[in-house]
Amino acid sequence: MDxxxxxxxxxxxxxxxxxxxxxxxxxxxxxxSWMTTVDHKRLGIMYLVGILTFFAAGGIFALxxxxxxxxxIFGGPGKQDWLFSGDTYNKLFTLHGAxxxxxxxxxSIPASLGNFFLPLMxxxxxxxxxxxxxxxxxxxxxxxxxxxxxxxxxxxxxxxTFYTPYSSTTSTSVVSAVMGVFILGFSSILTxxxxxxxxxxxxxxxxxxxxxxxxxxxxxxxSLIQVLATPVLAITLMLLAIERTMGVGIFxxxxxxxxxxxxxxxxxxxxxxxxxxxxxxxxxxxEIITVNSRKQIxxxxxxxxxxVAIAVIGFLVWGxxxxxxxxxxxxxxxxxxxxxxxxxxxxxxxxxxxxxxxGGSIRLNSAMCYALAFLFLFTIGGLxxxxxxxxxxxxxxxxxxxxxxxxxxxxxxxxxxxxVGALHHWWPKMTGRMLSEFWGKVxxxxxxxxxxxxxxSQFLLGTKGMPxxxxxxxxxxxxxxxxxTVGSYLLGLGFLITLIYMIQSLINGEKAxxxxxxxxxxxxxxxxxxxxxxxxxxxxxxxxxxxxxxxDHSLARGGH
Amino acid sequence: MxxxxxxxxxxxxxxxxxxxxxxxxxxxxxxSVDSLFNFIMYLCFFFFVLIIGAMIYFVVKYRRKEGVPIKxxxxxxxxxxxxxxxxxxxxxxxxxxxxxxxxxxxxxVVPANAMEVRVTGQKWNWTxxxxxxxxxxxxxxVPAGQTIKLVMTSKDVLxxxxxxxxxxxxxxxxxxxxxxxxxxxxxxxxxIFCTEYCGTSHSNMLSKVKVLSSEKYEQWIANGxxxxxxxxxxxxxxxxxxxxLYESRGCVACxxxxxxxxxxxxxxxxxxxxxxxxxxxxxxxxxxxYIRESILVPGAKVVAGYPNVMPSYQGQLNDKxxxxxxxxxxxxx
Ligand SMILES: [Cu+2]
Ligand SMILES: [Cu+2]
Numbered sequence: 001m002d003x004x005x006x007x008x009x010x011x012x013x014x015x016x017x018x019x020x021x022x023x024x025x026x027x028x029x030x031x032x033s034w035m036t037t038v039d040h041k042r043l044g045i046m047y048l049v050g051i052l053t054f055f056a057a058g059g060i061f062a063l064x065x066x067x068x069x070x071x072x073i074f075g076g077p078g079k080q081d082w083l084f085s086g087d088t089y090n091k092l093f094t095l096h097g098a099x100x101x102x103x104x105x106x107x108s109i110p111a112s113l114g115n116f117f118l119p120l121m122x123x124x125x126x127x128x129x130x131x132x133x134x135x136x137x138x139x140x141x142x143x144x145x146x147x148x149x150x151x152x153x154x155x156x157x158x159x160x161t162f163y164t165p166y167s168s169t170t171s172t173s174v175v176s177a178v179m180g181v182f183i184l185g186f187s188s189i190l191t192x193x194x195x196x197x198x199x200x201x202x203x204x205x206x207x208x209x210x211x212x213x214x215x216x217x218x219x220x221x222x223s224l225i226q227v228l229a230t231p232v233l234a235i236t237l238m239l240l241a242i243e244r245t246m247g248v249g250i251f252x253x254x255x256x257x258x259x260x261x262x263x264x265x266x267x268x269x270x271x272x273x274x275x276x277x278x279x280x281x282x283x284x285x286x287e288i289i290t291v292n293s294r295k296q297i298x299x300x301x302x303x304x305x306x307x308v309a310i311a312v313i314g315f316l317v318w319g320x321x322x323x324x325x326x327x328x329x330x331x332x333x334x335x336x337x338x339x340x341x342x343x344x345x346x347x348x349x350x351x352x353x354x355x356x357x358x359g360g361s362i363r364l365n366s367a368m369c370y371a372l373a374f375l376f377l378f379t380i381g382g383l384x385x386x387x388x389x390x391x392x393x394x395x396x397x398x399x400x401x402x403x404x405x406x407x408x409x410x411x412x413x414x415x416x417x418x419x420v421g422a423l424h425h426w427w428p429k430m431t432g433r434m435l436s437e438f439w440g441k442v443x444x445x446x447x448x449x450x451x452x453x454x455x456x457s458q459f460l461l462g463t464k465g466m467p468x469x470x471x472x473x474x475x476x477x478x479x480x481x482x483x484x485t486v487g488s489y490l491l492g493l494g495f496l497i498t499l500i501y502m503i504q505s506l507i508n509g510e511k512a513x514x515x516x517x518x519x520x521x522x523x524x525x526x527x528x529x530x531x532x533x534x535x536x537x538x539x540x541x542x543x544x545x546x547x548x549x550x551x552d553h554s555l556a557r558g559g560h
Numbered sequence: 561m562x563x564x565x566x567x568x569x570x571x572x573x574x575x576x577x578x579x580x581x582x583x584x585x586x587x588x589x590x591x592s593v594d595s596l597f598n599f600i601m602y603l604c605f606f607f608f609v610l611i612i613g614a615m616i617y618f619v620v621k622y623r624r625k626e627g628v629p630i631k632x633x634x635x636x637x638x639x640x641x642x643x644x645x646x647x648x649x650x651x652x653x654x655x656x657x658x659x660x661x662x663x664x665x666x667x668x669v670v671p672a673n674a675m676e677v678r679v680t681g682q683k684w685n686w687t688x689x690x691x692x693x694x695x696x697x698x699x700x701x702v703p704a705g706q707t708i709k710l711v712m713t714s715k716d717v718l719x720x721x722x723x724x725x726x727x728x729x730x731x732x733x734x735x736x737x738x739x740x741x742x743x744x745x746x747x748x749x750x751x752i753f754c755t756e757y758c759g760t761s762h763s764n765m766l767s768k769v770k771v772l773s774s775e776k777y778e779q780w781i782a783n784g785x786x787x788x789x790x791x792x793x794x795x796x797x798x799x800x801x802x803x804x805l806y807e808s809r810g811c812v813a814c815x816x817x818x819x820x821x822x823x824x825x826x827x828x829x830x831x832x833x834x835x836x837x838x839x840x841x842x843x844x845x846x847x848x849x850y851i852r853e854s855i856l857v858p859g860a861k862v863v864a865g866y867p868n869v870m871p872s873y874q875g876q877l878n879d880k881x882x883x884x885x886x887x888x889x890x891x892x893x
Contacts (some may be wrong), residue, residue, distance in 0.1 A: 005709065008798050034634060086760045086761055086762070086763065086764075087760050090759070090760070090762075092755075122762045147779070157759065158757075159757050163718060163756070163757070165716075165717050165718070165734065166717040166718065166757070166758060166759060169716075169717065170680060170759065241646075253733075253734045253735030253736075254734070254735075257736070259718060259733060260733065261692070263581050269648060285821075293632070294632045295633065295635070296631060296634065296635065297636075298634045298635065298636070298637055298638075299636075299637040299638075299642055300636065301637075302637070302642055324729050324731050326730070326731055326736065326738050329665070329668050332664075333661055336657055336660065336661065337657050340653040340654070340656065340657045341653075343649065343653055344646055344649060344650050344653065347645065347646075347649045348642070348645065351609060351645045352642075352785060354611055354614050354615050354618065355635075355638075355641070357615065357618040357619065357622060357631055358618055358622070358633065358635070359622065359633025360618070360622050360632050360633070360634060361622060361624045361630045361631075361632050362618070362622045362623050362624055364619070364622050364623065364624075372619065374614065375611070375612070375615055376612055376615075377608075379611050379612065380608065383603075383607060384595050384604070384610060386600050386603070386604065386653075386656060387600050387601075389656070389657070389660075390596060390600065390656050390657070390659070390660030391660040391661055391663070391664035392592070392593050392660045392661075392662075392663035392664040392667070392727075393593055393596055393597050393600065393660060394660075395593075395664065395667070395727065395728060396593055396724070396727040396728075396729065397598075398729060398755070399720060399722075399729070399755040399756060400755065427657040459740070463581065463582055463597075464583060464724070465583050465722070465724025465751070465753070466727075467722065467753045467754070467755040467763075468755075468757075468758040469762060469763075470762065470763035471762070471763045472763050472764070473763065474751070474766075485697055517668055528787075548632070550630040550631060550632045551632050551633070551634050552631040552632060552633070552634060553634050554631060555634055
């Protein structure tokens with residue numbers, strides 16, 4: 001595993017002269033070579049395909065949910081007023097949430113792009129434990145199968161949060177869904193362990209901690225949370241399954257259990273999970289903005305350390321989901337305070353990204369457009385969190401559409417925008433093809449506009465008092481709901497356009513050069529797509545990841 | 561910078577006068593919550609304009625131009641700036657926390673002179689019990705100007721009791737009592753929602769707060785919790801009262817009156833017909849006693865083909881109300 005460390009650095013020119021070495025896609029052929037691959041790049045691609053498929057499924061569930069909420073317009077002779085019955089609607093929003101959280105957003109950036117690029121960025125041949133990596137993938141597939149099984153056997157109607165005692169008493173397929181999430185957790189833990197060891201042990205000569213690309217730092221913080229928090233979710237879901245199958249009273253008061261205990265356990269994982277979801281997005285944004293501004297990141301250490309700070313404080317704020325639950329007053333006060341404390345490192349990051357663009361030379365490619373969209377949307381997501389962190393205001397807004405809008409701005413406007421931006425940024429490296437810049441911007445425009453129409457209206461709905469998870473609503477909410485639904489169709493259209501030009505690029509896209517964005521980090525120093533063992537010779541790092549040749553060092557003297 | 565304030569101010573002004581996007585402020589607590597809401601909103605507008613304004617300005621100003629040699633600034637950071645943009649938001653965050661905490665403490669402590677009403681949440685309706693008067697009501701009827709203390713519990717799963725106009729909310733948990741209080745100022749009707757997901761008819765688990773003048777409230781109590789008579793003071797027929805209870809007490813979530821089966825059997829033909837039960841027994845013709853038993857001890861005879869999920873209404877419907885429901889079911893032929 002450490003062999004690439006020892007190999008003496010040779011001259012890069014001598015080895016790459018051949019140029020006929022097959023890349024990772026055509027080095028081996030046949031479906032079996034994919035199924036049994038331990039190549040981190042192929043695994044990354046397989047995850048990517050899985051994640052995008054589930055993203056499409058979760059998106060369709062979301063569009064069905066939004067269509068129901070157009071309101072009482074489906075009536076007519078022999079029909080009900082609303083498109084779906086309450087039960088069907090409840091299953092749809094549960095599936096949307098569970099698929100998007102557990103199968104899409106949590107694995108999105110780490111499992112697909114992390115797997116693909118982490119070793120490349122470190123100048124390594126693979127992750128530390130390639131076989132474990134293959135196993136994580138199959139564990140992910142198995143977890144997905146359990147969820148699929150639960151859908152086929154009648155689905156679940158508990159919401160993705162599985163709150164007890166509803167989840168311990170409902171007649172739907174809770175056990176298989178919960179086991180699915182339990183298994184997915186292990187995939188997450190194994191990936192996390194693998195990445196931590198890889199980052200510690202497999203950095204190329206000269207790649208010190210302060211020369212790591214910020215994407216690697218973000219992955220590092222994410223992996224720590226995955227390893228430390230996911231077991232708690234696993235135990236909690238296990239307990240729930242035990243309660244349901246064996247009637248042991250843990251959470252159900254009828255059996256002598258405590259339903260609020262479940263919420264503590266659940267959020268002890270699921271709040272840190274919010275950072276599992278968003279930190280890799282932060283990493284992506286740091287990369288895209290620096291490369292396309294041709295500048296050093298503003299405050300490298302502040303950004304790297306704020307990731308770690310967020311990871312640590314993020315473990316201590318779970319109770320902000322429970323201000324109305326009946327937890328003690330003191331607990332609520334402490335949780336509220338710590339929630340505001342996490343806002344500081346988050347604000348530092350946003351300010352630093354904007355400051356990075358100052359004095360740069362900004363290239364507005366589609367990846368950069370997504371990064372700007374991220375800044376816009378994530379800023380709204382973060383700022384609206386302040387309403388929810390304040391105790392008295394949260395009492396009003398908790399479990400309304402305000403919360404729905406807030407976390408969609410963070411998760412979708414943040415993580416998913418970063419993820420799609422990252423796909424545009426690294427697509428040439430992964431596939432060896434360029435994406436259409438024109439259609440990339442058109443897609444980004446629809447996603448951005450559609451997203452804002454969908455969710456800005458939901459802030460207003462929530463402020464008015466519209467509760468979430470409602471299959472129908474009072475007439476006064478209809479207009480805003482309809483606006484939101486129209487927005488969601490535009491958003492769907494944006495992603496459809498994106499899907500189409502991505503497929504087009506795979507078929508006959510323009511061939512990509514080694515380094516189309518002229519980036520400095522190691523993944524761009526090898527071929528596009530990379531060869532099976534990543535680098536022709538062991539790279540040696542002599543500078544930081546953002547030391548672009550355009551930077552005018554003559555201005556540095558006499559500065560501050 | 562001033563633009564942010566101006567914009568925020570404008571929006572907040574619109575917010576206070578036009579109620580199209582905020583519920584009305586039905587109590588002093590509601591208006592203090594809104595003050596903090598508006599304060600945070602000003603700050604958000606300010607910072608949003610600052611951040612996104614700077615972003616757009618930089619993109620326009622530093623956009624790469626063809627033919628111009630590229631030179632970029634070597635800046636890697638600036639300690640003064642970094643300290644400023646950590647400390648200033650830090651101070652503002654502490655202010656937000658303290659303000660929210662202060663208002664929240666005020667509603668966490670119930671004033672001593674409060675009048676107590678018991679609240680029971682159950683799939684999928686609310687029941688309000690007035691312990692002193694022994695009245696059971698589907699609506700929360702309260703006198704204006706009197707502080708109300710709610711002592712709440714659930715018979716099945718989690719629910720959450722939410723009155724937007726008072727900006728109050730609290731989870732209702734089985735096996736526990738949770739407390740909430742509010743100060744209804746004026747005669748008005750306010751919406752109650754269930755905001756903790758509880759299954760099939762979660763979105764129909766609605767009710768109303770009816771704030772009456774103290775005279776009207778006394779009269780309501782004297783009437784045993786019944787609304788006043790029908791038009792012209794004539795008493796309302798029992799079957800009609802039963803229909804109201806059917807809607808207000810949540811029977812509608814599980815029972816239809818037109819013959820279609822929902823969670824439970826339709827009430828059409830529930831009376832005076834032959835019935836088979838899950839345990840194999842049967843009745844040639846259902847009567848008043850059977851209906852009464854079905855409401856108070858639903859598990860005693862479970863209609864064949866249906867799950868035994870109906871909650872008991874023991875202690876939540878009084879004899880008069882059960883009688884009205886029986887009359888209503890009898891009227892559905
Ligand atoms: Cu949280
Ligand atoms: Cu509910």
